[in-house]
Amino acid sequence: MDDNYQTYLNRVARMTLPEAFRTQVQHILESSKFQPIHNGERQAVSFPGYTVITPPQKEETQNSYFYTQLQSYQQELLQLPVAGDLIVPVPPASFHVTLADLIWDSAFSDACEKNPEYEQQLRSCFAEIFQQYQQSLTRRVVHPIRWQMLGLMVMTRAVGVCLVPQDQNSYEEIVNFRRAIYQNPNIMTLGIEQQYHFTAHVTLGYFGEISPNLDRDRLATLFSQLNQQWLLNTPEFLIHRAELRKFDDMTYYYRQADWPALNFS
Numbered sequence: 001m002d003d004n005y006q007t008y009l010n011r012v013a014r015m016t017l018p019e020a021f022r023t024q025v026q027h028i029l030e031s032s033k034f035q036p037i038h039n040g041e042r043q044a045v046s047f048p049g050y051t052v053i054t055p056p057q058k059e060e061t062q063n064s065y066f067y068t069q070l071q072s073y074q075q076e077l078l079q080l081p082v083a084g085d086l087i088v089p090v091p092p093a094s095f096h097v098t099l100a101d102l103i104w105d106s107a108f109s110d111a112c113e114k115n116p117e118y119e120q121q122l123r124s125c126f127a128e129i130f131q132q133y134q135q136s137l138t139r140r141v142v143h144p145i146r147w148q149m150l151g152l153m154v155m156t157r158a159v160g161v162c163l164v165p166q167d168q169n170s171y172e173e174i175v176n177f178r179r180a181i182y183q184n185p186n187i188m189t190l191g192i193e194q195q196y197h198f199t200a201h202v203t204l205g206y207f208g209e210i211s212p213n214l215d216r217d218r219l220a221t222l223f224s225q226l227n228q229q230w231l232l233n234t235p236e237f238l239i240h241r242a243e244l245r246k247f248d249d250m251t252y253y254y255r256q257a258d259w260p261a262l263n264f265s
Helices: 005-015 018-027 064-078 105-114 118-138 168-182 185-189 216-230
Strands: 034-036 042-044 049-053 087-089 098-104 146-154 158-165 201-207 236-238 241-249 252-254 261-263
Touching (some): 005 146, 005 158, 018 146, 064 146, 064 216, 105 118, 118 168, 118 241, 118 261, 146 216, 158 168
Antiparallel strands (some): 034 042, 146 236
16 A cells, blocks of 8 residues: 555655645644643643554654754744644654554544453554564664655644655665554454555644634745745654554653564664
């Protein structure tokens, strides 16, 4: 299901063009993952599940420059001259790249309700997958998996930065890893299936209140101008580790020390 290398490069490159911003801002929607509380502030609501991600910024050791830049970019995004409640920032400590979406929200809650052992079975399954993939890594030369920020990315309910691989090996290693997950029969038995093409990105914020009077053309221009500034500094991101993590909402991703993890290098 994932793109080949060249198709990925072409698709993601188009996402950062001015015409892509003009089109995408016409379709942005309020995210249900954050709801207003008092004084117009928004709070993350329950949205539980599991995912496979790179270590979150708070626990990362090898990408400090990348995340320092992203925190700066998030502040620039929040300072755009638009309504203050248009973009709800995610905590910088939770910044990460999702390597494989697994299960979330009602699908996860239903699975746990039907099967009290569901979470333990999922973790056991990933322990096997990660172990097998780790063994395959020891049998071949694994080059550093280097990606790079390409630019601003506007999604239907969120905004962030998208990433591109610096070489074909960096892309294919991640695609092969995803294939090892999604094509595993035990994973399928747990009701987990691939639902999205891989688009490497880091979410900076979700859309909050979208006024009927929002000047979408102006917003697209602001996004485009910001993206042009960011193109002057597109930091590198090294994918060196994948971890199975649980989340209760979109602000915090956690794991126990004995949960499955995979070191690419």
